[in-house]
Amino acid sequence: MEDGQRMYSQQGGLTNMSGNVLPQYNMGQDEPSDQRKQEIGDILQQIMTITDQSLDEAQARKHTLNCHRMKPALFSVLCEIKEKTVLSIRNSQEEEPPDPQLMRLDNMLIAEGVAGPEKGGGSSAAANATAAASGGQPDSAIEHSDYRAKLAQIRQIYHTELEKYEQDLDLSDGSEIKNSDYEAKLAQIRQVYQTEYGKYEQACNEFTTHVVNLLREQSRTRPIAPKEIERMVTIIRKKFAAIEMQLKQSTCEAVMILRSRFLDARRKRRNFSxxxxxxxxxxxxxxxxxxxxxxxxxxxxxxxxxxxxxxxxxxxxxxxxxxxxxxxxxxxxxxxxxxxxxxxxxxxxxxxxxxxxxxxxxxxxxxxxxxxxxxxxxxxxxxxxxxxxxxxxxxxxxxxxxxxxxxxxxxxxxxxxxxxxxxxxxxxxxxxxxxxxxxxxxxxxxxxxxxxxxxxxxxxxxxxxxxxxxxxxxxxxxx
DNA sequence: TTCCATGATTCTAA
DNA sequence: TTAGAATCATGGAA
The missing domain is CATH 1.10.10.60 (Homeodomain-like)
Structure with missing residues (x-):
């Protein structure tokens, strides 16, 4: 609330972080200063308590706030405050180099012909998957039941798909792979990988869209700037990069097991009885x-x-x-x-x-x-x-x-x-x-x-x- | 350790 | 697609 209080200028008008009075809004200069303060204080109070209310009440409150004459100016200032405080911390984390492990996985999958630029598996994913190990902002930043439900749903889908993926590859029987089977098995791995990667991308996009819509909706009652939404998308992409990493690791393991069995089969030669x-x-x-x-x-x-x-x-x-x-x-x-x-x-x-x-x-x-x-x-x-x-x-x-x-x-x-x-x-x-x-x-x-x-x-x-x-x-x- | 036998693979021709 | 030919790689005897 300290930032919020700083919005009140000594002159009684709304100012930005630089102390400049915002001229573009009708600030009601002729209104008494105490009244304006009270009004803004009410707005802030309503915003802070909106999540404590029932859905119907919150909707009604949202509508009231959206229509309030001071809302644009207020949100502009709040967004600027957020931009210069919380989000500035994130800025330092954004320009991290690509994860070397993910790059290695990409290289291997490309080399094995499982993934590649034309398959949408390697480079595009790598571009999205910068620095998987970022902070846990999405969970803490967005407190919403829909978000959590969607996240839980995606996690469940992910684990289900992971199990299916391992079953589909079916390399756990320890059987030897003959030369004629090698290409077929590799093609199978390629197909499973592409299928799973498609699902991963779909889930990632769906979830991103969901969160973006959620934030846009919330931006009516919370100071969420478009730039912050963009950042949130980036953070979600990073989070999903962990799933992508798991998928690629599983695929690489499958390829290595396949190759190992294949080479073993070639090496092993037993004389007939x-x-x-x-x-x-x-x-x-x-x-x-x-x-x-x-x-x-x-x-x-x-x-x-x-x-x-x-x-x-x-x-x-x-x-x-x-x-x-x-x-x-x-x-x-x-x-x-x-x-x-x-x-x-x-x-x-x-x-x-x-x-x-x-x-x-x-x-x-x-x-x-x-x-x-x-x-x-x-x-x-x-x-x-x-x-x-x-x-x-x-x-x-x-x-x-x-x-x-x-x-x-x-x-x-x-x-x-x-x-x-x-x-x-x-x-x-x-x-x-x-x-x-x-x-x-x-x-x-x-x-x-x-x-x-x-x-x-x-x-x-x-x-x-x-x-x-x-x-x-x-x-x-x-x- | 070396050498040979042998099962398997690869390449080419038909 | 199959056979021939060359070759590889391993097993086993010396």
Whole structure:
């Protein structure tokens, strides 16, 4: 009230802080000084007590005050007093540099492509978000139930959205991120961030508008200058910058977790189990004429090996290229698997008493024989008896060619076979009938994916140990 | 510690 | 979209 009392000039008129009499208002110079003092005192008293009154009374009082002839002059002086006292303290806080932490967050989000100038996430926000840690003026400066209700509502929305945000990103399961998933996850983070940022901006704007309207309304009964409203907007923006900071921190954390999982997934490499490798090799060498398993076959292999279809595809890709690069070793391996397969088939024949007892689903040999029936790389004749016979033929062939299973004979590889292999090599590309590299081999095709000679070394027709078309007198390379 | 095997990724061609 | 080829990075044996 001291400031208010200073408005009374010694001359009996209204003066500003500089002591100058305000000439623009009709101050009623001809009125007695005591009367004017009393009148102004009444006005001030009404203003001070207006918040103690009921809503209806306050509204009525507001109207009376607004219509009072001295109100403009009085408010002008009050605003000036406020400007030069309370608000001057704030002025010193306004020119703070941008928050370095927020700038770092902005930089990271921009670098990761999550936020950027075109997305409205980075620079514009940073411009608004200067110095998040300012004082708590809004709460103390504006005592209004609407304000508090709105603030509580926004806080609740913020926390709800924060929970939703973390749920949407769904990075808490500890699962590994594959390369193909990385971009998708990053895009998901980007989308969630932009959505949440949009909500944040909307809430910020709504709240700012609400407070501005509130202050304008109050300016009818309180000395609130437009400049003060502008400052209040700035303060609100700063307050909301804390929310923005939280949002950006959460997003950065999500990106870092994603990247960490992704890199971990790349680094981690576990060899497949021995059994899985055996199954894959058996399939590979039994389909050496066309080692391109169908999707169904891949799925079956993946299921049996306990790996993914992608891993099966990788394995076959690696196997094909490494087989071609190191044919000598591959031949040894092929012989081993051929013998093993045939032995298993023969064992089935012996134990089950013939073709009728062939165990399609059981055993490793049965496994790929079963797959053969599904992808049709095998002979079109899929009768159980023929399959068993094929296995037996293959076994006989391997044994006859190798002279048993001695390591010496298994490891010796005639140059003629290698040369023939290299000369007759046919890639799927060149074999393709319509130019597509992934066309499956026609069922009746008798050509070879790689090294028909090598397959001849197994059963002579390049058709997965199918001895049915083997010529009795066909001379096989000596192993 | 080194070397090799191997699963995975990336790039290119078809 | 798939396969081939090159390459990377890790696991495991020597």
């Amino acid at each position: 021995k059994q899985a490798t055996e199954l894959l090799n058996e399939y590979f060498y039994s389909h050496l004429s066309n080692p391109y398993p169908s999707e169904e076959a891949k799925e079956e292999l993946a299921r049996k090996c306990g790996i993914t279809v992608s891993q099966v595809s990788n394995w076959f890709g690696n196997k094909r290229i490494r087989y071609k690069k190191n044919i000598n070793k591959a031949q040894e391996e092929a012989n081993m698997y051929a013998a093993k397969t045939a032995a298993a088939a023969a064992a089935n024949v012996g134990s089950e008493g013939g073709a009728a007892g062939y165990n399609v689903g059981g055993g490793q040999a049965g496994m790929y024989m079963n797959l053969n029936g599904g992808d049709n790389y095998q002979s079109s004749d899929n009768s159980v008896g023929d399959n068993v016979q094929n296995q037996v033929n293959a076994l006989r062939h391997v044994i006859s060619q190798s002279g048993g299973y001695s390591s010496d004979s298994m490891h010796s590889t005639p140059a003629s076979m290698y040369e023939q292999h290299m000369n007759q090599q046919i890639t799927p590309h060149s074999r393709s009938q319509n130019g597509s590299p992934h066309d499956p081999k026609p069922e009746d095709s008798t050509d070879s994916w790689c090294a028909g000679a090598f397959m001849q070394g197994l059963d002579g027709d390049g058709d997965n140990y199918d001895g049915s078309s083997d010529e009795p007198g066909l001379k096989r390379p000596k192993i």
